[in-house]
Amino acid sequence: xxxxxxxxxxxxxxxxxxxxxxxxxxxxxxxxxxxxxxxxxxxxxxxxxxxxxxxxxxxxxxxxxxxxxxxxxxxxxxxxxxxxxxxxxxxxxxxxxxxxxxxxxxxxxxxxxxxxxxxxxxxxxxxxxxxxxxxxxxxxxxxxxxxxxxxxxxxxxxxxxxxxxxxxxxxxxxxxxxxxxxxxxxxxxxxxxxxxxxxxxxxxxxxxxxxxxxxxxxxxxxxxxxxxxxxxxxxxxxxxxxx
Amino acid sequence: xxxxxxxxxxxxxxxxxxxxxxxxxxxxxxxxxxxxxxxxxxxxxxxxxxxxxxxxxxxxxxxxxxxxxxxxxxxxxxxxxxxxxxxxxxxxxxxxxxxxxxxxxxxxxxxxxxxxxxxxxxxxxxxxxxxxxxxxxxxxxxxxxxxxxxxxxxxxxxxxxxxxxxxxxxxxxxxxxxxxxxxxxxxx
Numbered sequence: 092x093x094x095x096x097x098x099x100x101x102x103x104x105x106x107x108x109x110x111x112x113x114x115x116x117x118x119x120x121x122x123x124x125x126x127x128x129x130x131x132x133x134x135x136x137x138x139x140x141x142x143x144x145x146x147x148x149x150x151x152x153x154x155x156x157x158x159x160x161x162x163x164x165x166x167x168x169x170x171x172x173x174x175x176x177x178x179x180x181x182x183x184x185x186x187x188x189x190x191x192x193x194x195x196x197x198x199x200x201x202x203x204x205x206x207x208x209x210x211x212x213x214x215x216x217x218x219x220x221x222x223x224x225x226x227x228x229x230x231x232x233x234x235x236x237x238x239x240x241x242x243x244x245x246x247x248x249x250x251x252x253x254x255x256x257x258x259x260x261x262x263x264x265x266x267x268x269x270x271x272x273x274x275x276x277x278x279x280x281x282x283x284x285x286x287x288x289x290x291x292x293x294x295x296x297x298x299x300x301x302x303x304x305x306x307x308x309x310x311x312x313x314x315x316x317x318x319x320x321x322x323x324x325x326x327x328x329x330x331x332x333x334x
Numbered sequence: 335x336x337x338x339x340x341x342x343x344x345x346x347x348x349x350x351x352x353x354x355x356x357x358x359x360x361x362x363x364x365x366x367x368x369x370x371x372x373x374x375x376x377x378x379x380x381x382x383x384x385x386x387x388x389x390x391x392x393x394x395x396x397x398x399x400x401x402x403x404x405x406x407x408x409x410x411x412x413x414x415x416x417x418x419x420x421x422x423x424x425x426x427x428x429x430x431x432x433x434x435x436x437x438x439x440x441x442x443x444x445x446x447x448x449x450x451x452x453x454x455x456x457x458x459x460x461x462x463x464x465x466x467x468x469x470x471x472x473x474x475x476x477x478x479x480x481x482x483x484x485x486x487x488x489x490x491x492x493x494x495x496x497x498x499x500x501x502x503x504x505x506x507x508x509x510x511x512x513x514x515x516x517x518x519x520x521x522x
Binding site: 262293317 | 336512
């Protein structure tokens with residue numbers, strides 16, 4: 092039997108939501124009941140798919156334009172969402188694929204299952220993607236998504252949010268999360284936000300207004316950094332941990 | 335100083351908008367969905383089909399799940415090989431039946447690990463996407479010394495990670511989130 096070396100630093104679960112979070116009703120029947128089996132990562136998780144800029148269209152990172160008719164734009168407050176993808180050691184992660192999706196400014200998704208009263212915007216598709224630069228940086232142009240009601244409790248509203256899907260360099264770094272906006276009073280009332288047990292971990296999902304990156308007379312900016320799991324720096328550091 | 339990994343949040347019910355718009359009929363965003371094609375005409379190895387259903391604790395199929403797989407090529411190597419083989423696939427569960435499907439090739443053994451495919455499952459109600467693995471029913475001998483299957487998975491639960499062969503080159507891998515057949519999920 093091969094000794095598994097484990098290229099990934101074991102995950103710190105204190106900052107992650109547990110599977111069973113009954114106040115978020117959908118988790119009740121979709122949460123595994125048995126504990127996850129811990130094991131060191133293997134080449135199957137240390138490796139991962141590589142995405143190159145050739146897959147990107149010229150407007151993939153601009154949701155105000157990427158679904159708009161010629162000469163038109165999505166409706167809503169214009170914003171820039173930018174930041175850096177890093178690992179737990181603080182190193183920038185270049186070449187990370189980010190895919191985002193969101194509701195329009197009225198809080199409506201362009202999805203056949205979303206029947207909210209707010210109207211669709213024919214010039215807004217609601218998705219975009221980007222690949223991080225050499226330092227791990229990324230930037231999207233979009234419109235501020237609206238909050239919306241959802242069937243969970245009697246009167247639950249999602250805070251305004253943007254969904255992020257991230258690929259780092261290892262499949263074990265794969266991450267999906269949601270970004271919230273500074274000052275939104277719905278954040279602390281949301282059962283999905285509350286699945287995260289650690290307040291500091293929630294605060295890291297709240298993007299602050301970034302006046303320095305704001306474009307005057309054009310768009311406000313919000314800063315959102317994403318932290319992926321760390322990988323051991325060199326093969327010499329590879330040790331089975333937590334065994 | 336070690337920083338903290340960003341907290342995960344569920345993908346919610348509308349993950350397709352961002353990750354597989356073509357799969358729900360939104361054909362005007364990306365020319366094709368990423369991960370929809372895993373192999374090329376000249377890709378080496380046995381072409382296979384893998385399909386399955388993910389079921390919740392009440393036995394109901396997840397019709398809104400996103401499934402991703404990551405696997406080695408026929409020689410047990412990870413990464414694109416220039417033939418159109420990517421090693422990575424993504425599929426949306428069917429909105430009615432919950433069936434997801436991959437057209438791929440059978441991977442080779444990776445080091446001492448028997449041929450296997452890594453699965454990543456995200457859906458509404460799943461706060462942090464789940465990692466599991468699929469092995470092939472015909473590789474029993476290699477599996478007996480597989481460092482993960484034999485080394486970490488308790489014997490009574492190993493069968494939850496082994497697909498069933500339903501026809502030539504067709505495999506079925508059903509995933510159970512809860513219940514007596516709960517699939518093994520990994521903290522890896």
